[in-house]
Amino acid sequence: MRQIKTELLHGDCFEVLQSFADDSFDLIITSPPYADSRAKTYGGIHPDAYVDWFLPRAEQFMRVLKPSGTFILRTYL
Numbered sequence: 211m212r213q214i215k216t217e218l219l220h221g222d223c224f225e226v227l228q229s230f231a232d233d234s235f236d237l238i239i240t241s242p243p244y245a246d247s248r249a250k251t252y253g254g255i256h257p258d259a260y261v262d263w264f265l266p267r268a269e270q271f272m273r274v275l276k277p278s279g280t281f282i283l284r285t286y287l
């Protein structure tokens with residue numbers, strides 16, 4: 211029987227992903243902070259600072275995602 215191994219890593223995705231090789235993920239699903247909407251629930255990032263916060267993480271997503279991989283970003287409307 212085929213076994214599926216699950217590993218949960220807790221931390222800032224920017225730091226955690228640096229320990230993974232390029233092109234090593236088939237799927238990334240993320241629901242990043244909604245800038246400062248719902249800040250009381252999730253903490254917030256000011257909209258003016260959001261792009262600078264998100265881009266280094268997006269670079270890690272792109273680096274570790276296989277060219278054939280799928281990226282899903284959940285947002286808040």
Ligand SMILES: C[S@@+](CC[C@H](N)C(=O)[O-])C[C@H]1O[C@@H](n2cnc3c(N)ncnc32)[C@H](O)[C@@H]1O
Nearest residue numbers: 221222223224240241242243244248252267284
């Ligand atoms: C908008 S919430 C997720 C909402 C969730 N999808 C839901 O439906 O309730 C954002 C989440 O990202 C986490 N988070 C914030 N910065 C992070 C980071 N740098 N790396 C990993 N997770 C982070 C927060 O702790 C929070 O749980």
